[in-house]
Amino acid sequence: xxxxxxxxIIAIVVIIIVIGAALAVYYYKPAxxxxxxxxxxxxxxxxxxxxxxxQTLDPAEAYDTASGVVIQNVYDRLVTYHGSDTQTxxxxxxxxxxxxxxxxxxxxxxxxxxKFSNGDPCDAQAVKFSFDRVLIIGSxxxxxxxxxxxxxxxxxxxxxxxxxxxxxxxxxxxxxxxVQFKLREAYGGFLPAIAFTVASIVDPKVVNAxxxxxxxxxxxxxxxxxxxxxPYKFVEWKHNAYIKLEYNPDYWGGWEGKxxxxxxxxxxxxxxxxxxxxxxxxxxxxxxxINHLTDVEGKSGVTVNKGGLTYDVxxxxxxxxxxxxxxxxxxxxxxxxxxxxYAIDYNTLLKDIYKGYAIQMQGPIPKGMPGxxxxxxxxxxxxxxxxxxxxxxxxxxxxxxxxxxxxxxxxRAHIAQIVKEDLADVGVAVQIQELAWPTLLDKMDRGDxxxxxxxxxxxxxxxxxxxxxxxxxxxxGGDTYRTGWHNATVDKLLMEAKYEVDQxxxxxxxxxxxxxxxxDPAFIYLAQWKHVAVYRSWLQGYYFxxxxxxxxxxxxxxx
Amino acid sequence: MLIPVVIGVTLITFTIAYVIPADPARAWxxxxxxxxxxxxxxxxxxxxxxxxxQYYYYISGLVRGDxxxxxxxxxxxxxxxxxxxxxxxxxxxxxxAIAIPVGIYLGVVSAVKRNKIPDxxxxxxxxxxxxxxxxxxxxxxxxxFYTYLGWFPAxxxxxxxxxxxxGLYILDSILSLDFQSLASDIWHIILPAVxxxxxxxxxxxxxxxxxxxxxxxxxxxxxxxxxGLPDKIVIYRHALRNALIPTLTVAGLAFAGLLGGAVLxxxxxxxxxxxxxxxxxxSTLDFPAIMGVTFLMAVIFVIxxxxxxxxxxxxxxxxxxxE
Numbered sequence: 037x038x039x040x041x042x043x044x045i046i047a048i049v050v051i052i053i054v055i056g057a058a059l060a061v062y063y064y065k066p067a068x069x070x071x072x073x074x075x076x077x078x079x080x081x082x083x084x085x086x087x088x089x090x091q092t093l094d095p096a097e098a099y100d101t102a103s104g105v106v107i108q109n110v111y112d113r114l115v116t117y118h119g120s121d122t123q124t125x126x127x128x129x130x131x132x133x134x135x136x137x138x139x140x141x142x143x144x145x146x147x148x149x150x151k152f153s154n155g156d157p158c159d160a161q162a163v164k165f166s167f168d169r170v171l172i173i174g175s176x177x178x179x180x181x182x183x184x185x186x187x188x189x190x191x192x193x194x195x196x197x198x199x200x201x202x203x204x205x206x207x208x209x210x211x212x213x214x215v216q217f218k219l220r221e222a223y224g225g226f227l228p229a230i231a232f233t234v235a236s237i238v239d240p241k242v243v244n245a246x247x248x249x250x251x252x253x254x255x256x257x258x259x260x261x262x263x264x265x266x267p268y269k270f271v272e273w274k275h276n277a278y279i280k281l282e283y284n285p286d287y288w289g290g291w292e293g294k295x296x297x298x299x300x301x302x303x304x305x306x307x308x309x310x311x312x313x314x315x316x317x318x319x320x321x322x323x324x325x326i327n328h329l330t331d332v333e334g335k336s337g338v339t340v341n342k343g344g345l346t347y348d349v350x351x352x353x354x355x356x357x358x359x360x361x362x363x364x365x366x367x368x369x370x371x372x373x374x375x376x377x378y379a380i381d382y383n384t385l386l387k388d389i390y391k392g393y394a395i396q397m398q399g400p401i402p403k404g405m406p407g408x409x410x411x412x413x414x415x416x417x418x419x420x421x422x423x424x425x426x427x428x429x430x431x432x433x434x435x436x437x438x439x440x441x442x443x444x445x446x447x448r449a450h451i452a453q454i455v456k457e458d459l460a461d462v463g464v465a466v467q468i469q470e471l472a473w474p475t476l477l478d479k480m481d482r483g484d485x486x487x488x489x490x491x492x493x494x495x496x497x498x499x500x501x502x503x504x505x506x507x508x509x510x511x512x513g514g515d516t517y518r519t520g521w522h523n524a525t526v527d528k529l530l531m532e533a534k535y536e537v538d539q540x541x542x543x544x545x546x547x548x549x550x551x552x553x554x555x556d557p558a559f560i561y562l563a564q565w566k567h568v569a570v571y572r573s574w575l576q577g578y579y580f581x582x583x584x585x586x587x588x589x590x591x592x593x594x595x
Numbered sequence: 596m597l598i599p600v601v602i603g604v605t606l607i608t609f610t611i612a613y614v615i616p617a618d619p620a621r622a623w624x625x626x627x628x629x630x631x632x633x634x635x636x637x638x639x640x641x642x643x644x645x646x647x648x649q650y651y652y653y654i655s656g657l658v659r660g661d662x663x664x665x666x667x668x669x670x671x672x673x674x675x676x677x678x679x680x681x682x683x684x685x686x687x688x689x690x691x692a693i694a695i696p697v698g699i700y701l702g703v704v705s706a707v708k709r710n711k712i713p714d715x716x717x718x719x720x721x722x723x724x725x726x727x728x729x730x731x732x733x734x735x736x737x738x739x740f741y742t743y744l745g746w747f748p749a750x751x752x753x754x755x756x757x758x759x760x761x762g763l764y765i766l767d768s769i770l771s772l773d774f775q776s777l778a779s780d781i782w783h784i785i786l787p788a789v790x791x792x793x794x795x796x797x798x799x800x801x802x803x804x805x806x807x808x809x810x811x812x813x814x815x816x817x818x819x820x821x822x823g824l825p826d827k828i829v830i831y832r833h834a835l836r837n838a839l840i841p842t843l844t845v846a847g848l849a850f851a852g853l854l855g856g857a858v859l860x861x862x863x864x865x866x867x868x869x870x871x872x873x874x875x876x877x878s879t880l881d882f883p884a885i886m887g888v889t890f891l892m893a894v895i896f897v898i899x900x901x902x903x904x905x906x907x908x909x910x911x912x913x914x915x916x917x918e
Contacts (some may be wrong), residue, residue, distance in 0.1 A: 180627075182629050274867060275678050275679075313749055318748075318749075444878075474622035475617040477622060477626060513629070
């Protein structure tokens with residue numbers, strides 16, 4: 037290469053950088069680091085630095101948090117929650133509803149004059165179409181349609197008919213503004229279940245114009261695009277980078293008061309980058325894990341909101357099968373599982389690992405959720421009692437177990453270390469295994485484990501969403517964690533509670549279930565996370581509800 | 596050459612990916628999916644079939660232009676690659692545009708001024724480049740140029756150009772005469788490009804220095820000097836041309852390597868590129884995505900090597916193509 041050519045390359049690079057920088061300064065104005073006064077009631081951009089890219093934007097298939105937050109704000113459902121209140125269900129697209137004495141027939145009267153963001157009317161046909169669509173597609177990738185199919189008539193892909201006595205689906209159009217649900221089973225958690233994103237109302241015209249509804253198949257267009265009746269409309273999705281929403285001027289809820297005009301959800305995997313953008317004011321809100329909170333706490337202009345309890349829980353599941361690896365499984369003994377529950381030093385875990393951002397989990401149903409029992413027995417750290425129970429079970433000399441957690445989860449890695457030390461104190465040796473998530477799931481499915489640290493987050497606000505997957509046996513569709521635990525009484529009580537519509541009776545049934553579950557534990561109930569949100573102090577209108585995603589509509593930039 | 600390499604690479608990757616002791620259908624469906632959904636996925640994607648049958652399905656799809664379905668993104672692999680590859684390609688081009696001229700220049704200066712201050716400085720610079728963790732450098736640059744000075748942004752690719760022709764934002768901005776987007780995109784790419792370039796730049800410097808030192812000792816350089824040619828002519832026209840051959844080999848491989856290995860830079864600067872996609876695909880056992888990325892990388896490595904071979908012939912007339 038000649039000297040001239042080399043200089044040429046260097047010159048070109050320098051010129052491009054200089055021109056680029058000049059143009060950048062000239063054209064591009066960075067987001068102001070101080071709040072600007074809104075010029076109208078709908079103005080500005082809410083920038084949220086978070087993690088994770090949605091898997092799909094189609095409510096019929098979405099089952100992850102990143103998808104859920106976008107769907108919740110772009111689509112509406114028949115019913116919803118308001119603010120932090122988890123006890124009352126409020127109208128959304130339905131203005132009121134009635135239920136018959138059997139609890140199987142629900143009639144919803146719809147809000148009149150609601151339109152999708154493209155101008156199409158949202159009526160009873162759209163409601164029927166949306167629910168039928170979820171059940172016809174059957175969420176072939178995630179299985180989320182189970183939330184509806186547990187109480188609605190299912191669709192037979194082979195015959196093309198509904199599995200109901202009259203061959204019709206559960207949803208019937210009474211008139212343009214009235215729909216009726218004829219449920220297969222009266223379900224105690226019906227209203228909370230249809231407040232979940234899977235029950236979002238989509239535009240039939242839009243779906244039919246883009247591939248329609250194919251049994252057992254996802255709609256590719258719907259997975260990448262959205263047209264809803266919600267406060268925000270979809271603008272752009274750059275995968276792994278951001279999702280942009282814009283306010284829907286025709287939103288039926290109106291735009292009184294202050295609101296953001298644009299919403300920018302940025303996917304920023306590195307916590308340090310999120311922190312810096314928050315501190316400089318380029319992000320209005322950022323996801324900061326608890327072990328990084330000290331980086332932002334006390335900084336000027338930053339609010340760390342610690343109000344409320346989530347329904348996110350951590351547990352250690354135990355393999356309850358009689359044998360494991362062709363040997364007698366000590367964890368098959370109820371006494372041994374009790375002993376291990378007594379061996380754990382919960383207070384140390386909460387203080388050192390959860391840094392005070394969790395409470396001890398009181399049984400399978402989280403605190404705050406209907407059906408939770410505030411007086412339920414809880415295990416506490418009692419190594420002496422644990423040793424006695426082990427002796428009684430015939431394991432005075434202890435035994436060895438493996439404890440698995442998923443790779444990359446720092447909190448669980450630390451939990452494993454503490455549990456190892458705690459169990460060593462009572463003579464049980466623990467071998468810790470860090471496994472990739474898919475390998476862990478595979479071992480769980482095959483029952484090839486002793487103990488695994490697991491977590492659960494809510495789908496909807498009902499105890500059935502916790503008690504059934506944890507405690508019902510595999511034979512009746514439960515045991516999501518494959519513990520192999522089986523109690524015929526609990527199975528009977530759980531089925532009864534599932535289809536009981538009297539909420540007081542349900543609460544009694546769940547109380548009994550929880551008492552049995554604590555005396556014969558298949559899980560070590562570790563922690564229920566507290567809520568933490570980090571945002572700029574200029575952000576107003578924020579609230580937290582454990583069964584809802586972040587609500588953009590009520591947010592605005594204060595003075 | 597391309598066909599056997601690609602077949603070999605896909606076969607090896609396919610075998611390794613599929614013998615991992617885990618159930619991909621379970622990983623794709625998620626923890627809460629009912630067992631019947633997991634079984635449907637197994638059936639639909641032939642996961643119950645023997646490995647060679649699955650490989651047959653994959654290759655026959657590939658030949659028809661069907662790269663498979665990316666389960667982590669719920670869309671075709673080809674769509675994902677068309678989104679992510681241009682982002683990584685653009686970043687890599689800029690990183691190489693910094694690394695090659697600067698690296699070569701520093702290497703030459705270092706060799707010519709051997710054991711003098713410029714040489715020591717250049718060697719310290721190169722040594723820190725090869726030993727500094729890339730994520731640390733990235734965070735340091737964010738702290739200095741974003742947090743304290745506010746000169747450059749910390750994340751993203753900038754404003755999307757008004758028209759998309761290639762997926763390369765800067766090129767698309769120029770083609771669509773969208774100067775606001777051009778400014779924003781250049782502004783956004785500088786920190787990640789500098790971060791990504793540093794390690795390669797350091798290797799280029801060291802490589803150029805050592806090969807220059809060898810060449811400068813050769814007789815024809817002495818002859819050139821004896822003829823009374825100016826130093827600059829001797830160094831840049833006579834010595835550097837021969838010294839560039841090993842540097843060029845490294846540059847070619849580094850270019851292909853950066854395309855696949857930009858995951859840390861992409862993570863720190865929230866750059867929506869192929870490295871992050873590949874990492875996510877691996878951690879979720881998204882086999883079609885893993886295969887797609889591997890296949891693309893294999894093709895790129897072959898092409899990069901081909902270009903390097905052609906450049907050899909240009910730099911050294913003794914090397915002839917086709918022999």
